[in-house]
Amino acid sequence: MWLGLSVFCQISFSQAKIAGKVQAPDLSPLQDANVLLLKAADSSLVKGTTTNRDGQFAFSDIGPGEYRVLFSGIGFADKYAESFTLQASDLDLGLIPMTSAATQMAGVTVSARKPLFEQKLDRMVVNVKSSITNVGATVLDVLERSPGVIVNRSAGTIAMAGRDGVLVTINGKMTYMPADALIQYLQGLNAANVEKLELIPIPPAQYDASGNAGMINIVLINNPDEGFNGNAAASMAVGPMEGTQPMASINMNFRKGPLNVYGSYSFSRLAQLQEGHILRTIEKPDGEHTVETITDRDPFQRNHDYRLGLDYAINRRTVVGFLVAGYNHKWDMEAQNYSYLKVNNKIDTTISIANQEINYWRNWMANANISHTVKDGESISFNIDYLQYKDSNPTEYQQQYTDGEGKYLFDQNMNSGKETVINIWATQLDYTRKINEKFSLQMGAKATISRFSNDVLVEKEENGQWVPDMDYTADYSLRENIAAAYVSADFTLSPKTSGKAGLRYEHTTSNLGSDQKANIVDRKYGNLFPSVFISQVVGSNNRLNISYSKRITRPTFNNLAPFLIFFDPKTFISGNPALQPAISHNFKLDLLLKKLVFSVGYSYEKATIGDFQNEFDTANNVQTIVAQNLDKSNLFQFMATLPIEVTPWWTSNINLGVYYQEVSAHLKNGQVKEDQWYYTISGAETFRLPKKFTLELSGYYQSKSLFGVAVFNGLGALNIAVQRKICKDQVSLTAGVDDLFSSGNKWVFYSEFPQEKVSSHTSIQVSYRMYKVGVSVRFGNKLLKDKRERATASEDERKRVQ
Template identity: 35%
Template structure:
């Protein structure tokens, strides 16, 4: 089926491909204000409507440049060179002209008669593109030296629910996390754990993509969050290193190094980083169960002392065989180790009379290790068509041993039982991916994109629980299982990009995906075999009313498949009366979403709506009425409707004071499908983030960031209002090569997660509180060295880019 569809797409290419149009040429020469040639100046050909880069060249040793194969009737030549003022020249071809001579373009020196010249080009904190909002993390002072999760929590429209292990974008759940264009294959709670130990100093920017196009895999109903790591910026070597020191309740430290060496044909790059985060957590979980005429209350208080250590490395190279063919690849690896000691106190009462409880000391280790390799080939034709081939192999390994000492005490506080448990969880994962993408120019104003992809995943989830009895460890029945899982996904897609005029653009795409999954368990309840096939249409339209006013509309269908960890049988104890458990009966969730954007100058207003059937609700409490045991698991809702309004505005108050305002308003409606008496829950909520920046004397910059979120719903639970205030200050040193930043996060200790779920008809009365380490102070030092003109390595999407973050 997939082969036939892909053959059809290739036939479309042959059927619609047209003879290349007449190509135009623009020539010129760049000089300084004294008439002297300027070699190696950047010549950028930009689209007039939105300044989109079409292509770029450098001037030669005599200042001359030539840009050929131009397919637009008009454009902007932007000349840029360090030490000179940027100059833009608008041009257009008339009649049958195919060559245009711009003559001499003179640049004005920025600063003269000074012993030292410092040119600083700073990107705005937020940039709105046609299909994504870009957060330039390197310009965020208040989160410098912190973790990536700190930055995500303060990004427009992003909500991180650590307690449920979920991330939402513009109030939509099911977000796909990508790092450098490659999807993380960890389950979301493990992704949050990893990002909580990854330094933000290694991040260049974050791309928030609400409605991805057809070339992206259809997984992730909430869209895509793409985290782009810093890259060293024609020939030569460049790099940087950074050092982080921090303290809250405990110490933090990290170092990072990246290098880039480029010759005329070969580009090599290396990234290494280490980060250690010693923190603390305070959790509370209470519930009331009505059983056999009695009210049984259980309250758990957990004091946790986790330490996370993260090592990561990447080495890669690109080799340009000729101007049309490039080959390359990379290998990467990381190790993320989370170690926690916790003291837990469980108090139990019956009809408000104490009936004893449990004192628990547990030691837990969770280690994720990864080794990945990629090889690729990219070929481009003179008419602008391109072909890329990718092959990836990824290996993950997760080990999660935990020991518990449980001391049961009676109403008189006397220990009556002293027991020891140990749990083991081991999960090796293997993933193979192959991908092909082809683009074909169909004339001056039309481009066809098409491709195919196949991914093959398998893992075995081995879980066991033993109890120490009479000096020997004995297996506990019901909590030991070995569950092999296999998943094969094939996909083909086609998308048509059309430019009706310089101000109107259209993209229409269609993606077909077929998935075959099987999970084997120790019993019928934990085994499944399913196949799914779906069509995923996408539609994008953009129109520039004038230079300052733009409207955009998009529609897309997405799918969120259950995470491997949510499907596979496993158990993780919070205490003997509450534990997480997998749900093999989960179904995929399908979402249809529309988005309307209006942009005026730098101000953006967005309206969004999505309908999601079989939506996931992570870590939802299910109470066993007879035993009062609380099981936290992922469940399917009947549906979830989300309406959201997003407004972003940069405001320049005075020359030395500006702010960025981000407001998200949302309305959610969810209906359950798993309870005895199902219900509908509705909630209106808002999220406001204000980042203020002050330019101070002596090259200091101060940044104040405030975040506030009103009550909202997560799954079927309600979360309380919360927020934070962060402060940071920075100064460039060492002739601009060094940068030192000092910041403090959550100054007033207000970023506390509180959840409640009260549904008496379903015997649900649960309260949860999660408090994380407040008032963390960090000092971050970064130094850049080498040739500052070295270009960044190319950013590519590989074959593994769009696999679900669904590894267990």
């Protein structure tokens, strides 16, 4: 198929040379500037190079056609040469003067191939489409491969730079999702819908202060081209343990005159058998008591995601916009569990548990916005959002008890259910003014109103009748209001020194109650959150960045609301209404040596929220898994991002991290202090082969580290893919293998409490190797137009649904 299509699309042409020289603002030759040769029609990348010590560059063996050239460098504004027509003869573009970044004007958005990782002043950018192993992947897969990001699918958490409490936003919009809903959403979102990920360890003041580990912003595709255009993608993956993963997506955009209409839809269905093992041991006077659970699970997840938006320019200064988006995700699992209650390694009781669980999340949101440019350098915008989440989570348990010799004792059937509804209203007003070339000011205010209800039912079958267990059955409601205001300034102190400083104030009121008890939680508190960034250019192509911010992690809605989920009759997951917010102070130093990035950081957090921590009732050998406040935690980190062009056809992107964690806590089972050194490595090796083939190896590994006061073992994955572009690069064909050694999602946790003589060990394999093929097609007009960049009022809210 590839051979036939390539013959059909093949074009022959003669060759020519394009050359020129790049000059710094002080008129000296600019070495190591990036030079990209782009097609004028669609800005796709033809070739890339860097300037030599004399500022010179050259592209050889270029065919006739319409081209343009993009010049960029650290500390300098991007510059585009005028489009030109190349004939058979060589072309000299002459002298190209660059200007400092402080005087950069708004440019044209291009679709050139970007580096996989880009370091900005306050964030690391992961360009999703620059890695072919991301074809047929989900956004959760891409996050796992990103620098410093750890996805714990078993516990439903995402950590960055060694710390939990990441704020995940979509196009800058807070998600407000519960942990299981967020993981489910990201696992169902096709990476083909995503333009880039922004990893922001210290977010500036205009963003919510939530998320002690910083912020991950997922930027969905929004095509800026004139006319009708878009792209469609489809993939299929299969693997052992009955693994299947069909995915399809389409993004479309229509832009004409003052009107822009855009939308996207994606579908996926993920299925693969899972295996798990839980072992808990308690030392008692009469010997060793253990509970061992073996689980075989057969889950699938079906996902629909959609987005439809419209922007209309009333005049050249005023734009209004509307956006509707949502998803429908259903996770369904059948499982067979066996729990063995042992004394001195001899089985006392066996419990066979057949259960079926459904976790069915639905979401929709609507946004209206208006932005107005008062004059050049001065603008104001207003957003109003409404979001609704609904979750149905019924679970059935059919339990059969036998004694140590396998003789039947009795049956016990039980149901649990949870109906969750979350309604959120958010409004935001932002004002920006450029005072002069060296100083600009931003300020704004935001109000968020959240209403959460959680109707929990636990019932047991007795004599053919279902009887509610009133110890665990109740209807909970949470009301939370957050009011915020911020001021922020960008400034240039000298041609080589610039910065950003901001101050944000947030006031929170929270009230949690139930139909049985009012004011379970009733809090009012306010906090100031400063942030500062300083950037210093060192030499011609190096930069030093220093940053600090204060952040807060509020308890998620589900963590606060009391509930109970059963693993077996001796193991539960529960909520904790006593959880308090955690406050952190974060420091970071970045050194950019040309394209290489080295970072050191330190974070101190008080009242750290540890998700999925263990509590033990030693008298009854019962384990409760619950979020808890730890006393404090310290994190020291070193990170390096090493993009290296080994040869013109081999590009290497390596990310290294070394961390030291300290955690202390007073828990129900005693005081605990833990510390741990660990390291991470991730990256991609890309090989550009003849005839438009590309081969890529990507992967990640994390050594043993801490999860609250628990320890989990190291894990990692290796992925491989090959891609060929055909039909004038409009069609991409990809084949590959994800998680080649089935090592990426085997999660092993353990915790020990010597004072109580208790230990717990959990192991679960949630996915295995997958073989995949995919196709992506770009269609429509490719005339570039400026893209409207905007965020909505609820950018920072969605993660609170966790």
